[in-house]
Amino acid sequence: MKITRMESTLYAFDLDRRMGDANSPSGRIRGSGCVVELHTDEGLVGIGLGGVGVRPQMQGMVEQLLQGQDPRRVQGLWKRMVDKHFKGGHDGLINDAIATLDMALWDLKAKANDEPLWKTLGGSKQPIHCYASDLGIPLSDDELAAWFKRMASECGFRGGKLKVGLDQDADIRRLELMERAFKQTAEAPMLLIDANEYWAPKQAIRKVAEMEERFDLTWVEEPARRWDYLGLRRIKDAVRTAVCAGENLDTLGDFLPYLQHRAADVIQVSYGMGGISCALQIADAAFGYELPITLGGSPGSIHAHLATVMPNFMTMEVIDPVAPDGVFTSDVRIEDGWAIPGDKPGLGIEIDREALVKQAVEKVPPGAGPSPFGRRPGAGLYEVLPTEAERAEAAKGVAQ
Amino acid sequence: MKITGYRVENYTMQMDRPIADSNYPSGDDLMPSSLLWIETDEGVSGIAPGGGDVERFFHLLEGQDPREVVGLWRRMVDYVHKGGLVAVGGPISSIDIALWDLKAKLAEEPLWQTFGALEGRTKAYASGIGYCLSDEDLFVFYRRMAERGVDGGKLKIGLDMTADLRRIGIMRDALSVASPRPQLMIDVNEYWSPKQAVRFMHEIEKHYDITWIEEPARRWDYEGLSQVSRQIKAAVATAENLKSIGEVYPLIHNQAVDIINVSTATSGFTGCRQVAHLAYAYELPVSMMNCQANYMAHLAAALPNHLSMEVVDPGREHCLDFDNHIEEGFIVLGDKPGLGIEVNEQKLRALQENPPVRKSNFPFARREGAGAYVKGVEDGEVPWK
Numbered sequence: 001m002k003i004t005r006m007e008s009t010l011y012a013f014d015l016d017r018r019m020g021d022a023n024s025p026s027g028r029i030r031g032s033g034c035v036v037e038l039h040t041d042e043g044l045v046g047i048g049l050g051g052v053g054v055r056p057q058m059q060g061m062v063e064q065l066l067q068g069q070d071p072r073r074v075q076g077l078w079k080r081m082v083d084k085h086f087k088g089g090h091d092g093l094i095n096d097a098i099a100t101l102d103m104a105l106w107d108l109k110a111k112a113n114d115e116p117l118w119k120t121l122g123g124s125k126q127p128i129h130c131y132a133s134d135l136g137i138p139l140s141d142d143e144l145a146a147w148f149k150r151m152a153s154e155c156g157f158r159g160g161k162l163k164v165g166l167d168q169d170a171d172i173r174r175l176e177l178m179e180r181a182f183k184q185t186a187e188a189p190m191l192l193i194d195a196n197e198y199w200a201p202k203q204a205i206r207k208v209a210e211m212e213e214r215f216d217l218t219w220v221e222e223p224a225r226r227w228d229y230l231g232l233r234r235i236k237d238a239v240r241t242a243v244c245a246g247e248n249l250d251t252l253g254d255f256l257p258y259l260q261h262r263a264a265d266v267i268q269v270s271y272g273m274g275g276i277s278c279a280l281q282i283a284d285a286a287f288g289y290e291l292p293i294t295l296g297g298s299p300g301s302i303h304a305h306l307a308t309v310m311p312n313f314m315t316m317e318v319i320d321p322v323a324p325d326g327v328f329t330s331d332v333r334i335e336d337g338w339a340i341p342g343d344k345p346g347l348g349i350e351i352d353r354e355a356l357v358k359q360a361v362e363k364v365p366p367g368a369g370p371s372p373f374g375r376r377p378g379a380g381l382y383e384v385l386p387t388e389a390e391r392a393e394a395a396k397g398v399a400q
Numbered sequence: 401m402k403i404t405g406y407r408v409e410n411y412t413m414q415m416d417r418p419i420a421d422s423n424y425p426s427g428d429d430l431m432p433s434s435l436l437w438i439e440t441d442e443g444v445s446g447i448a449p450g451g452g453d454v455e456r457f458f459h460l461l462e463g464q465d466p467r468e469v470v471g472l473w474r475r476m477v478d479y480v481h482k483g484g485l486v487a488v489g490g491p492i493s494s495i496d497i498a499l500w501d502l503k504a505k506l507a508e509e510p511l512w513q514t515f516g517a518l519e520g521r522t523k524a525y526a527s528g529i530g531y532c533l534s535d536e537d538l539f540v541f542y543r544r545m546a547e548r549g550v551d552g553g554k555l556k557i558g559l560d561m562t563a564d565l566r567r568i569g570i571m572r573d574a575l576s577v578a579s580p581r582p583q584l585m586i587d588v589n590e591y592w593s594p595k596q597a598v599r600f601m602h603e604i605e606k607h608y609d610i611t612w613i614e615e616p617a618r619r620w621d622y623e624g625l626s627q628v629s630r631q632i633k634a635a636v637a638t639a640e641n642l643k644s645i646g647e648v649y650p651l652i653h654n655q656a657v658d659i660i661n662v663s664t665a666t667s668g669f670t671g672c673r674q675v676a677h678l679a680y681a682y683e684l685p686v687s688m689m690n691c692q693a694n695y696m697a698h699l700a701a702a703l704p705n706h707l708s709m710e711v712v713d714p715g716r717e718h719c720l721d722f723d724n725h726i727e728e729g730f731i732v733l734g735d736k737p738g739l740g741i742e743v744n745e746q747k748l749r750a751l752q753e754n755p756p757v758r759k760s761n762f763p764f765a766r767r768e769g770a771g772a773y774v775k776g777v778e779d780g781e782v783p784w785k
Contacts (some may be wrong), residue, residue: 069518072509075702076518082704109516113507121501122670169573252681259681260653277516281704285676288645288652309470311477311674368591 001044001070001112006062006101007037008055011359012368013325017147020137022198022368023376024163025386026393027138030368032361033299033325035351038062038071040103046071046108047349049299049328050272051100052364058097066101071108078102078277091250095274100277107346116305116348118341121280127338130304130316131190132157133297134178138394139182144174146155148181155321158182158336159190159218165198166208166376166383175215185337190315192244194221200380201253202230205238219266222248225380229263233387242266247296249273252281259289266314269306270296276306299323300330302347304339327356401506403461405439408451411751412760416715420532422558422591424764426781427532431716432760435743437500440466446502447741449692449720450494450664457491467506469499489643489667494670496607497695502740510723510735511695515669515702520733522700523708524726525552525583526575527690531559534783537571542574545711549729551575552583552611552708558591559767559777561603563784568608578729583708585637587614593771594624601632612659618771620647622656628700635659640689642666644675657709663689669699680705693722695739697731719748756772 012032020027036058051058065080081098082090090098105374110120118125132151136144142325151157164171175191182189193211195204211217218332219242224231226248236243242265249255251274258264267286269279283293283306292314295303300323307313323333329350331342342348366372378384386394411435420427434451438461446466460475504511513522526545530538531711542553553571557564575582592600595615604610612635617624619641629636635658642648644666651657660679662672676686680703688700690710694738700706709731723740724733734740743754777785 069663070513072513073518075516075704078516079704080518082492119465119467122468122473124468124471126471199613252677256681256683260655281680284645284674285681287674288649288678290646290649303513311474 018138021163021196024373026390032368046104048100048104054097074105095250099275111346118305118308131159133161143176158186162193164194219244229257232263287312300331402407406438419529428761430760446498452491466502478698493668505738511698517702527554533555546578548726551579554585558588583611612637627657725731
């Protein structure tokens with residue numbers, strides 16, 4: 001089997017709720033994505049989701065490194081892509097391109113065996129522990145409470161993650177709303193908070209300590225900058241809850257300081273880190289340290305496939321129980337608070353051609369990227385509360 | 401696709417030549433051996449060299465799909481949680497290998513492709529395990545390997561500095577047809593203490609550029625190994641005797657060694673790959689330990705940080721047909737499905753029916769003086785003295 005060519009389609013979609021974190025309290029109501037299709041001479045097509053900003057780079061890699069190669073040899077092809085970008089580094093935009101192509105290669109490898117990816121990886125079909133993640137700083141208290149309640153009652157989640165960081169009083173109030181929502185399904189809900197690198201280490205220690213007077217938190221995520229392993233370690237030693245970090249790292253090498261200095265208690269992994277190939281390496285390295293790993297939010301919750309083979313897997317983030325993109329379906333379904341991988345070949349992703357054509361765009365519309373406003377002023381220094389204008393914008397909900 | 405049964409056959413392996421290290425320099429050519437088959441309802445069987453108490457784990461496997469090998473590995477490892485892997489690693493390792501063989505056979509591809517390797521090849525180095533070989537036989541062995549392009553060799557040393565230095569030179573000369581500067585490795589199999597290792601290496605490094613020294617101190621002594629590494633120029637390689645990623649952890653976290661020896665000892669292909677990935681996070685190379693029919697080369701070919709694999713070739717595959725060979729210094733794997741190993745049942749039966757009269761001395765006991773003082777070879781122990 002040989003790779004022949006790549007197609008990619010950029011698309012945009014409407015979110016079902018306004019999403020934002022400490023860096024963007026007014027949030028966004030549009031999302032974007034990219035469907036990458038790797039064609040083979042045997043008619044099988046591998047699907048990768050991602051690489052929104054790197055379509056030319058992906059095209060170049062396919063032409064120079066993948067065309068004519070057998071996709072079942074994905075580890076070797078992954079190495080080829082990584083080694084090719086030795087000098088400039090395989091992080092950043094190059095990482096996005098490698099990760100997306102690697103995903104498509106794994107999809108093909110599993111499809112070539114006519115089996116779901118979890119089986120190709122060697123996993124067993126099993127329910128995957130997961131939690132509901134709000135991305136809900138722009139939501140009002142009522143909207144937030146309603147969303148968590150729905151996640152508990154309709155989807156069965158027993159824990160959730162709250163975006164925090166700007167307004168300590170509001171964060172404490174909203175933590176209580178989240179806890180109350182999940183009391184429906186769990187006696188001791190899993191409570192997670194995420195500051196998205198908005199704090200300095202000492203801010204984090206003060207704020208988490210105050211929260212811990214009232215709540216038993218399972219983890220605090222990205223309480224300091226991604227590369228500040230000493231700061232993360234400092235927080236880890238000062239609070240009771242676990243420090244969870246790694247989401248914005250790209251390569252296995254990026255994790256070395258975390259491991260060497262035992263900077264985090266829970267390691268975040270995603271296929272966005274050098275693809276499925278590298279995500280598996282990171283999980284194994286963390287396993288050597290007996291560190292639990294958590295898989296981040298993924299389109300159609302496809303991370304459930306990976307969870308089946310990671311011996312130190314803890315829990316997986318679910319931002320939307322059903323992908324809001326509208327251009328694909330996934331056969332990973334959320335049932336009673338667990339993710340159940342399906343039996344369709346490969347990743348189990350099917351493209352809705354009609355919808356894809358309808359939603360295709362030439363370029364990402366303004367405000368539809370994952371972090372459209374960049375880092376918020378005051379980050380690592382002092383908290384800048386949402387402005388009147390930001391509050392007004394957030395209050396619009398998803399109305400256009 | 402379901403696992404329905406298994407079969408273990410035991411036999412005594414008679415090698416074409418004896419092998420020996422510093423712990424038992426006179427060596428032996430007999431080794432107790434086993435083969436494992438895992439059978440399925442579709443007639444395909446997975447094969448692995450090895451066996452042991454498979455019965456203890458079979459209830460975890462029966463009725464399961466062998467393609468779910470990583471999940472089954474987890475089941476087995478969790479099952480022995482309390483006692484730990486040290487005592488029971490053997491059968492888990494063999495089962496894991498047989499399951500991967502099955503997984504690749506069911507996908508009708510060689511196992512290296514199942515692991516995702518780009519090519520079925522990995523760099524080889526020659527390892528005589530030949531403390532018992534005469535100087536002449538030693539030369540013949542390394543020259544034979546060099547003629548197949550192998551440009552690195554490893555020598556067992558540790559008991560006699562004069563002879564060890566002479567024999568490193570013999571290995572280098574034999575390999576020099578493959579490279580003007582062959583990779584020279586030496587292995588003391590934990591016979592020295594750290595400070596002995598530092599002193600002896602100081603002497604050896606006056607004469608030779610050594611690529612690595614293997615097991616210059618005890619397997620768990622990360623402080624001692626690290627001390628050796630800091631005081632010598634050569635890399636320190638170790639870990640072949642460890643049984644799980646958890647045992648390898650202190651070596652890596654403390655940056656005690658420079659090369660991690662990986663093998664089936666850490667619970668089969670699945671556990672071996674975990675160790676390699678952990679090493680990769682530290683940019684540490686891994687080197688695959690030798691095995692019958694070189695089957696571990698399938699995984700080595702797919703590892704991003706694999707250095708070179710040990711090839712001993714003592715002639716121990718008398719009842720096995722296998723699908724790989726050494727060419728231009730690489731182990732080149734074929735395209736037969738799975739491990740590419742077939743058992744010749746007739747020859748196996750013959751080995752079982754006519755066992756050697758003598759008992760094997762494997763595994764070698766630790767030699768007197770280890771870690772304390774060097775007990776030199778005695779008259780008649782080896783042909784080179």
